[in-house]
Amino acid sequence: MASDSVEEFMNSALVTWVRTFESDGGGGLTYAALADGVFLYDVMLHIDPRDGGGRHVNRHPTDAASRLANLAALLNHIKTFYQVTSNTSKVTSNTSQVTSNTSQVTSNTSKVTSNTSKVTSNTSKVTSNTSQVTSNTSQVTSNTSQVTSNTSQVTSN
Template sequence: MASSDPIEEFMNGALVTWVRTFESDGGGGLTYAALADGVFLYDVMNHIDPRSGGRPVNRHPTDAASRLLNLAALLHHIKSFYQVSS
């Protein structure tokens, strides 16, 4: 029976399963909140391409504004990766 909770469905999906391979604890502790603050995904991008970073992230965001800045840094990193790689 399929879950009716969209967050649970997302966390059980293929993308999150792949992202969990970057966890140092073997993939068991990743939460939705950890994805939503942008820090873990930024670290994944640094692992994939360390040269595309540059914008710092707030490692302990406490509000929506700091999470948005982290996500902006992540987006910048992804864009830089594709511009350099193409």
């Protein structure tokens, strides 16, 4: 990067934010410290302290290959963090859907229970009415027998 581009980058909002992770407030943060990937990897460890996919950084990179390996480890950690976060969001969303479905099932179960109680009550009423009809039929039969008997007596007299 040209000197003006480096200075502009070092004054950007992203670098200003990254400086907040430095123990001395970010005053000593340099472009080279960002480019070797060590400081940025440490920032990622503040955000997500879990091992970011098993890659570790070379704390004292001496060549472009080791700096590139550090940046690859950082990128891998970021990817792992977002995959875990994304999966957690999906699990949370699915859990919410299951909770909603469970609530609907509970509501429907309550309705079925209520309707079952109504059917049971109506069945009891029908049974009671059937008993009353049976009793009335017996009474009518008894009265018919009495009338027949009385008619027979009247006829024989």
